[in-house]
Amino acid sequence: MADYTGIEEQFESAGQREYADTFGMWIFLATEVLFFGGLFLAYAVGVFNEAEGFRLARQETNLLLGSVNTGLLLTSSFVMTLALRAAQVGNPRPVRALLLLCVAIGTAFLMLKGYEYVEDAHKHLVPTFAFEWDKPHPEAARHFFFLYFVMTGLHFVHLTIAVGLAGVLAITIPRAAPPPGWQARMEVTSLYWHFVDIIWVIFFVLLYLGGRT
């Protein structure tokens, strides 16, 4: 069982450890911006060069499922904030339930996304494996769906990790008021969860919205 109460020898105080935890997570998130930035750029270049083809391809994604999933993630961010608040004010009772609710919402997102992938496969929209396009600009559409699967696939992996982290926190929460060490893990997990949410909102715009008129 992890020890959440002690302060590791490299830190002078609990405050310094708290700061290091948060600072470290923000640096990690900044590197994630670099990671996803390449995908945003690839998409932007695609739109710049093949605007009409991308617009036609975007109309083939499932707007209803994408919207439901975006609503789920925005809700999960609110629930995660409530869980963090409850942990910070020393009220452990609702924390586990709220974390499990986050896990449930995240899992629902992943299942809907999985269903959408199956639907895409049935529509023969998977580049390399099975891609059929009877509308104009087939190469642009292939390019769009290549980016679609890479972007949503990487987000899928990120959300799976976030769901796992929230699940571990829900299992390991102490019965008494959560000690600072546990709270620090809760804080960095919440930062990661919110970041994954923000990335999805941008993906939702790029891959589902725009050109629907």
Added chain:
Amino acid sequence: MKVTAPTPLKGALIFVGLAVLFAAMIGVSFVPLGGFNLAANLVCALLIGLGITFGFMGLGASARTLWLTAAAGSLWLVILFTLTFADYVTRNWLPS
């Protein structure tokens, strides 16, 4: 430096604001704006992102080093896009 979680009431207000922006984002995608649809949607997404960053992630109440870290990530995106599109946009400026 703790991540400052908002009170439940403040969090609920932020969530309602995000929901309104989300609805506006979907709504505007059905308004015929030509090439500006994507831009309008991205503005909504940017506002949602800022709402989450400052409302839920507590960046507003954080130490300046965290601001600097977040700004560094954003600055990278600006450099990436500026240099790339400086090339794409100016390719045809000079006669071949």
